[in-house]
Amino acid sequence: MKNIVYFDLETQRSADDVGGWGNIPKMGMSIGVTYSTQRGGYRIYGENEVPRIIDELRRADLVVGFNHERFDYAVLQGYDPFFDAEQIPSLDLMLELQKALKHRISLDAVATASLGVEKTGDGMQALRWWREHEQLKATDKAEAATEKLMEIARYCCFDVKITRLVHEYGAAHRQLFYTNKFGAKLSAPVSW
Helix, strand or coil, X not given: CCXXXXXXXXXXXXXXXXXXXXXXXXXXXXXXEEEECCCCEEEEEEHHHXXXXXXXXXXXXXXXXXXXXXXXXXXXXXXXXXXXXXXXCEEEHHHHHHHHHCCCCCHHHHHHHHHCCCCCCCHHHHHHHHHHHHHHHHCCXXXXXXXXXXXXXXXXXXXXXHHHHHXXXXXXXXXXXXXXXXXXXXXXXXXX
């Protein structure tokens, strides 16, 4: 059985916090999530488990994500300079759609139009939860700090689920729908 691993992570710092998009490896991972078709379930990783998430990605037959080749892999390289994303068989749904459409598109625009499902938040909200987690941890409010981490994990798990469903929909129908910036529902051919 082919093991497809769907993958996403959230960061501790924004591009502004680290001096721009050229410093993605400095953003740090707050939570990473994978869904393995072989395992049939999700796995949530904290920052101290980055080596384990890298190991899972290296063992996958295919890693599927949304903007993970440019962003998520760069975050992981901040922890392991030997992490070579080019050695991992990957399908970046955003890059594939960008090739077809000649512009970038959001996961939410595709999920809403193709599946009728919206994301539950955004990366900026996940950053706020991380900051709240750190503040609560510093004031010895461990239970409340853990709940903030769980909010990030739930959000990230849902993004992984949406990514998996978008991938499966595209494979089954050979097209995806998206909503453009004017609110029109359009389609894009896909070939995965």
